[in-house]
Amino acid sequence: MNWVARSASSVVAAVVAAGTLVGAAPAHADDAGFMKYLNSHGYTARYAGDEPILEPSVRALGHMICENLRVGRSVEAQQPNYPAWPQFSLIAEAARQEICPGA
Template structure:
């Protein structure tokens, strides 16, 4: 192997690896769109006990829903784990639309 080939091979391997990682990233992860979807569909930002839900908490739940969908856990399987979230199905719908379409 020539000196040039030996010098360029690691660069090519790194570029291919970077391209693979970028290709594996979600095609569309829009937290602002997620919150806009919720707010335009009747989201109340309240837990079952009427305590307010912070925006970071609901965004985190949206991302968690997506991660579970990616590993094969349906929304129906996830829902019983969140009894304090009365609008879980709406949050899941917004997550599917805005954070992880196609999941």
């Protein structure tokens, strides 16, 4: 293999490796970490009327909070829309820590 071919192949390998690292999601930005954060911070999984909140619903709310943060809606602006969620602030805190830490 000549010098040009070896150099080109090294560049391609480096670009592929860099793309893999850049494309990877942050290790802590996940639903399991989100639920663990909630459960370790006093989350009760109950609506204001004392009905149980199913895990898929709270995960969906966490992702919705993140999407709203990404478009510029603060947690404070979102909270009045969720009166049935008495622990909305805690859910938002967990979402910021575990699902969308950069938002």
